[in-house]
Amino acid sequence: MRAIQMARPEPGAAVYVEDLPVPTPGEGEVRVRIARAAICGTDRHIFHWDPSVAPMLSPPVVIGHEFCGHIDALGPGVEGWQEGDYVSAEMHLVCGRCRACRSGNRHVCEHTRIAGLHRDGAFAEYVVVPAANLVRLDPAVVPPHIGAFLDALGNAVHTVQAASSIAGRHVLLSGYGAIGAMAAAVVEFEGAASLTITEVAPGHLERARAWAAARADSATPIRVLDPGRGGLVEEVRATTDGGVDVVLEMSGAPAAINSGLELLYPAGEMVLLGIPSRPDLLVEDFSRRIIFKGLTLRGVVGRRMFATWEEMLGLLARGLDLEHIVTHRLPLRDFHRGVALLDAAEAHKVVLDPAQTD
Ligand SMILES: [Zn+2]
Ligand SMILES: [Zn+2]
Structure with missing residues (x-):
């Protein structure tokens, strides 16, 4: 499959690849065929191998954590989801056992791991995520170019909500x-x-x-x-x-x-x-x-799981307009151009389409 992979632990080492194997969902996981993804400030920091994020990655790793798409395979033991369901996902993977998690503060879990940093992420045709992290989307409310960056919208809503x-x-x-x-x-x-x-x-x-x-x-x-x-x-x-x-x-x-x-x-x-x-x-x-x-x-860090997600989907359903946030739409392989636009503060959200190949 096509993907953007941080190939080596050094600045600028993100490469566009076309021959990665399609991942297989394990126990409790689903595979999502990605409709759209979006570049985040964190992805820029990874690309530049900024010390604030570098220790979290062990290349090679597929980067990207903002996306929406459709479930196309269920791993063993997954219930309540079907192939074709339109979803996004919380990419902070939390332990569920630490004191923060157990007191309802999973967004500050002591053992947070992030897909797209610690494990393969969403700048690809497919991503595997735990079913427990999925968020169901209504296509009538959340078009794919908006669903692409709910992770970042969640940061914004969480901040206002705080x-x-x-x-x-x-x-x-x-x-x-x-x-x-x-x-x-x-x-x-x-x-x-x-x-x-x-x-x-x-x-x-x-x-x-x-x-x-x-x-x-x-x-x-x-x-x-x-x-x-x-x-x-x-x-x-x-x-x-x-x-x-x-x-x-x-x-x-x-x-x-x-x-x-x-x-x-x-x-x-x-x-x-x-x-x-x-x-x-x-x-x-x-x-x-x-x-x-x-x-x-x-x-404020991350998104409350899953109160912030509920709140932002409610805002979108009530008519919150974010069309102006999407300044650029590019094929996945133009990731580097997207990063350059963001580095120059010439873009807000750069939305990537993994299916677009020309
Ligand atoms: Zn992000
Ligand atoms: Zn925890």
């Missing part, structure tokens, strides 16, 4: 990459009092402004600001009655985290999904910004 509420509150979202763009759409859909988006990359800024313009008649006023141009704090305070109630931090940029803390109104909340590039982070004016304002800070 705030105590959104409706009627002033929200600041820092970082308009693909997940930030999806979170922005959810915030608007949920009826925030206002949404302020900050972004520094020119391509992402342009897409944020285009989306805000397209949503000009929304009940939620949407402002897009480039913090590099100065005056951010004054402008946001003036338009949010003194400060925002919720910050969704999607960038991992220390400057964005610090200005988000500064811009939060007392008793506000910051939800942090963006990962700083360095292990340490300096919070300036810590006592005044966090303690004396009585803020709540919460980190």
Whole structure:
């Protein structure tokens, strides 16, 4: 079968192959014929052999973890699923036995393994996944080019969901990459009092402004600001009655985290999904910004299994529009072009089609 395989443990060693054997599902597993897959920031980090992900991979391994498709084979002992079922899957494989799993927090399992990193993933014609990880999709609600990136939408929905509420509150979202763009759409859909988006990359800024313009008649006023141009704090305070109630931090940029803390109104909340590039982070004016304002800070990773999946499928069924997130559709073998587009911040979601060969 066709696949994108990280062939060697070194930067840029992802290769397009056409002769991999089709995998066989084991006990409790199913094989899915992939309809569409999507490139994620993690795939870029793998491709560049970034130290943040490299230790998790033992090449050769098929990468990719965002996909949808149809079941085409059942392993022994699988019940409740049939060939032809339209599905996606949670690719975080958890132990079910650790204290996190047993207390209902499987998204932070101590022993998480990720398909597409620790074992073969979805940039291929077929992928094998545990049946317990499948999520059934309604083709009338989730077309394949959207079903391709539910994993990432789940990060966005989980981040928004981690705030105590959104409706009627002033929200600041820092970082308009693909997940930030999806979170922005959810915030608007949920009826925030206002949404302020900050972004520094020119391509992402342009897409944020285009989306805000397209949503000009929304009940939620949407402002897009480039913090590099100065005056951010004054402008946001003036338009949010003194400060925002919720910050969704999607960038991992220390400057964005610090200005988000500064811009939060007392008793506000910051939800942090963006990962700083360095292990340490300096919070300036810590006592005044966090303690004396009585803020709540919460980190978010992965998707709640499977509450976040239920929530995002509900949002899509109610009409959440994500068409603008898909900026490129390429055949699987053009993976490298997709990574280059993402590296240059010229794309949001690059959707790959393994069946397209020309
Ligand atoms: Zn991903
Ligand atoms: Zn566990």
